[in-house]
């Protein structure tokens with residue numbers, strides 16, 4: 639048995655190659671908590687109503703747990719939390735929705751599930767069945783855009799002041815490199831910066847795990863038996879997979895590369911003036927940087943293919959009814 643280099647007592651479950659030390663689950667948890675709470679301290683405001691985007695996967699489950707611990711240990715801040723799952727309607731999601739519900743219940747956090755089918759009028763499973771193999775986009779591409787828009791609309795209609803997401807260091811470096819390679823500066827800034835603006839219908843994002851490695855998250859979720867779904871989404875494909883491999887290779891050769899890359903990109907993005915010019919989509923009314931939002935562009939081509947009209951405002955009736963209920967207990 640390899641013993642933890644920090645406490646010298648418990649069995650090590652994780653090796654930090656950049657520092658050359660091995661940690662037990664307790665010491666790893668303390669280290670991750672310290673980094674996550676630093677982000678929450680910097681970016682949350684007293685009285686915040688927090689929607690945690692809780693898919694039931696490992697990252698969002700740990701993010702919910704750490705955010706709840708933070709709120710409980712800062713009662714003077716009067717933070718309230720609701721856990722929200724957007725159900726894309728895939729067989730893959732069914733198990734994780736149940737795990738999300740279980741973890742939220744265990745933590746005493748109100749949990750709500752809203753279906754993609756209910757909000758957008760189509761599910762990713764339907765797309766997966768309907769689209770031919772040689773279709774120009776994968777279900778994953780549609781899912782990412784439609785899920786992100788649904789989540790923001792739900793959070794806004796629930797009256798949330800921030801959305802907490804489970805994005806870890808690996809996710810953010812991959813996304814930043816993808817945006818860099820596309821030359822998409824405004825997407826790069828959005829990924830790296832936290833901005834409070836309430837005039838646009840876009841609920842600001844807080845990412846407590848942004849300085850935490852994916853490997854640390856996975857180790858903690860397994861070692862501490864946190865209710866979370868560990869599988870990868872079977873629809874993931876495209877550019878991200880290649881970029882992930884390249885960045886992982888760099889990290890193997892020079893441990894700490896991901897952290898340094900994110901720090902450098904964050905510093906650069908502070909110097910860039912925000913070029914994110916938000917307005918309302920002409921078709922659905924959701925916030926966008928273009929005349930017609932990406933979700934509506936996608937829904938337009940899918941409407942043609944599926945032979946039914948998917949365009950128009952999102953269906954948020956049930957969300958609006960939930961607005962007053964969800965915050966009372968949290």
Ligand SMILES: [Zn+2]
Nearest residue numbers: 642645662665
């Ligand atoms: Zn230890």
Ligand SMILES: [Zn+2]
Nearest residue numbers: 919922931934
């Ligand atoms: Zn739109």
